[in-house]
Amino acid sequence: MNPIPNAYKKVPMMFRAQIRGRSQLHYIDPHKEKDGEKQDVQYWAEEWIEKAEFIPLTNQDDSQNDTYQTQTYQIRWRFVTNGGQDDGMIRPVIGGYGIPFYPGSSMKGAFRQACEQAEQAGTIPPNRCNLYCGDETNITPGILRFQGAYPINDWTENLVDLVHPQQGWQVKTPNTRGKHLLRGESAYALVSLVQPSLRFSISSSKPLSTEQWQEIWQIWHDTIAAGLGTRVSAGYGQVETDSTSILYQVRVKGQGQAAKLIDGTGEFRPTIFRASLRGHALRLFGGLTNDKTAEALVEQLFGGVQGKGTVGLLKLGFETEELRLGTFGQNGYKQPTYNVEGEMIWSLTRPLPDDQHAALQNLVTDLIWFAMVFGGFGKSWRRADHRLFYPDDEYEKLIGCHWQWAGEIDRKNAFRVRSPKTISKFINSVLDTAKTWMKLQGKIPTPNHPANWRESWHPSRVQVWGRWAKNRDECVAIDWLHKPYQKGIVRGEKDKSIRRTSVTGELGQIGRLWHRMYPPKRLWIKKEGKLEPISTNRFIELLTLFPDESPEFKQFLAFLQQKPEGFELLWGGKK
Template sequence: MKSIPDAHKKVPMMFRAQVSGRSQLHYIDSNKKKAGEKQDVQLWAEQWIEKAEFVPTEKAQEVETPTYQTKTYQISWRFVTNGGQDDGMIRPVIGAKGIPFYPGSSMKGVFRQACERAERAGELQYGSCKDYCGDESEITPGRLRFEGAYPINDWTQGLVDLVHPQQGWQVKNQQTNSRSSGESAYALVSLDRPTLRFGISSIKPLSPEQWQEIWQVWENAIAVGLGTRVCAGYGHVEAAQSEILYQVRLKGQGQAAKLIDDTGEFRPNIIRGSLRGHALRIFGGLTDANTAEQLVEELFGGVQGQGTAGLLGLGFQTADLKLGIFGQNGYEQPTYNVEGDVIWSLTRPLPDAEKTALQNLVTDLMWFAMVLGGFGKSWRRADHRLFYDNDDYQKLIGCHWQWAQKPDKSHALRVWNPKKVGGFIDSVLETAKVWMQLRGKTPTPNRHADWREAWHPSRVQVWGRIARTRDECVAISWLHEPYQKGISRGERHKSIKATSLTGKIGQIGRLWHRMYPPKVQVVKQDGKPQVKSTNRFIELLTIFPDNSQESTDFLEFLKNQPDGFELLWGEQQP
């Protein structure tokens, strides 16, 4: 009997042993990428959809009978169920005929939690949680059967997703050229904006009022998010947000995230990730590391212990999105130009005082992110395409975000010139302290987290000036050429390029550069202050000093107020 050459290569990836040379779905092989070969996970996905069947939308009509009903919901971004792993790779649950689905058991668990909350709040009128779901021991079965959900649109596009956790590297590590354990990029398989059809049946006929109550409980349940990685922005459902805490329209441009095939994708969860990082910085400057982590997981969710469902839900309604390419000669990078509504909502009820404090906190976090930085890749830098006056420069660095509409006056007047920045930062810290105290945590800024970017005046300095036009951006050139040239023979130029302060490939810097457009300014007219529109910018440098000579020299340089830079917040070192 003849042997089959390379027999293992004829076995589908889904059934191969997860060892090197056979199948490593979680691992991104850089050698295969350089050679233009497909990764194992890409082959896995292609082999899956080749054999899978589909449910066309036109054949998936809604059903409403006294004993069975269905409803359809659109996932706003990506979605992955919590039922399967291969070699550590997160993937959807796959049902009959290869169709991905959301299990009924998961659906029941999410429904029961929301049903119990509704019952405690006295919101159930036509049934009880025990009546609908049974008791926890399952000795007494409930009358409802949860059928789960499956996609009814084309779910086969963009399945292979890249995840790159960086919280330790971005915020905590003192050595910025080293990443924390577990912060390497890895692959997972998720559905891109699927339309899911959910089904619920009853062992006895139900009245229309009962069905309406059941679906209301379900919509309250899915406002928290569905599936896994909810705390990272996955599984959020359009038109299922709970009470809105803060809504604003933004527009921005920058470097798009890359999928495994190098195509670009705008990922709305960059806004959630940014606010999570800033919350960690702010709480890290007000209390110890463990307490700061707990506070952030309460807000945004997390996986510590038994896991935490966050209080904040994020929706992003895209009004306009253009994806493109910038650069040439090997520097080509995908780009986005986007406008949309950011909607922060409350995922479960809170007492009035806590709800008000949380509304103030999420509002201040959004303003903090907008004033001092941006969202997504390279957020620490102003967009070089707008502010770096060098026609030969073809690298894509930085991003630029602005209010798409004139911000409300009460908030806009908090930051309309550099001298307002310090007071604004102090007010954000006070808002965070109020939230901490309502959650039973006492601020201890004298015992703050030992993180690189913990937001404490002994660790960070914010410098700023006014730029009347974008052409008056000054600091961006200091990132590429000496900020001070030696004038005496033998005196060296002083530069921060490619240092620990500014970073380089594989190393995060300790300096943020932002050109913030406040949209308004206050001028005197007939002796009275008047609010006017403006196209000016506040140019800001946020610096987390280290003990390097480059950092010391640069801060000494800033003390001389070059081009009007002033220290706006933080403790100036002697």
């Protein structure tokens, strides 16, 4: 018999050896990306969809009788179960007919945990867990059977998801040209469902009353409030948030460059809020203690994979009220964009003692305000949105983002950042909040020995400069990013510029400068001896600098010392 040429190509990706040249599902091949070829994981997803069968469940109502019931829940964003991996690629559990499902075993485990918490809280009678799920000896089985859940809407769109961890590159690495040397900092693929409607099924070995079924579904309702599946703390698997666990909730709106999926389409990803707060927590703790302690504190808050792994205390939810996706650019340069407005919700994954609950509530609040005041969220968050603040119409690149508060915000926090002169006090209060949390965790702040990171938030490593801008046309520093900030004074002297230096960075290199146009929305004026807020179109223009020893940086700092256009040093710059 003649061998079949390239026989391995006839084998579905799901069953190929996970090696280069055969199938690497989690790996994003930069050469294929450059040449416009499909990645292995895209072929995997297409082959899966092609062979999967579809059960027409969409128009069926949830079943209700005394021994079997179903309830349907809508996942807000993406969802992925925690069972089933191929060579490190996370993917949904796949059941009969090729349909993804949430396993009944996972459902039972999550239900029992919530049931035990309800027993401890006294909201249900004792021994309910043993009645429903069986005792721990497995001698007496429970009366409930958990069938799990299947999606009942179209689950086949945008299955291929991307994860791109950048914590080391964004915060720690002194020379960001060496990103290729950092382990775990490259994009990798996973497969998740976008906004599936999941129908959950529970049956009973004996008839139950309406009141009993109501109690069972209330327990399940409390279960899913904590999130389902994996990557819950990053916003996956969220259905709705238990109001009793909310630490801080605020309405925001923003615009910027959308995340690009593996097929080139854009997507607004709520994970940008978690990435921002995690990064800022790392910077702040890094300025208060050594690197290992700072990393441990951040993993306690947001979760991590060090050691046996940590489930974080914080969970993110984002309720999108309005979203418009678009594109920017032409003539071969097109980037996906977003305009979004919604509620950012941070909540607890488990109960805490009252003193720690209050301290964490303050910390989360301060982290959100810190992120909003000094930068933004998502791609290019270190820059103000050039579409709003750069006057040169010929500039064709999409750079920066712009975020602001939407709706009513709490006056207490807004008052803390009402002008450039209040920024120093605001920063110190944020650091005090972080210190309070540290001490409650048994960690003593050691600000004289900060982490040796590029962006540790320590007065010897960072400088914050600021000024008032009457409107967006009065943005000053954005010109300095692209043109000389100072002409040569004497004959033969070169113009001074920070463009394409370590100050601003360039393609493949993160700079050491953040530029933000923060819109406070209100000014406070005295009326009859009391401070009253009035609306304003002003901006607080801020430059956050992490100086190195380059001559360009030294020259730029000397220039700022002259207080150009009203810029003043607001915080930091201490030896």
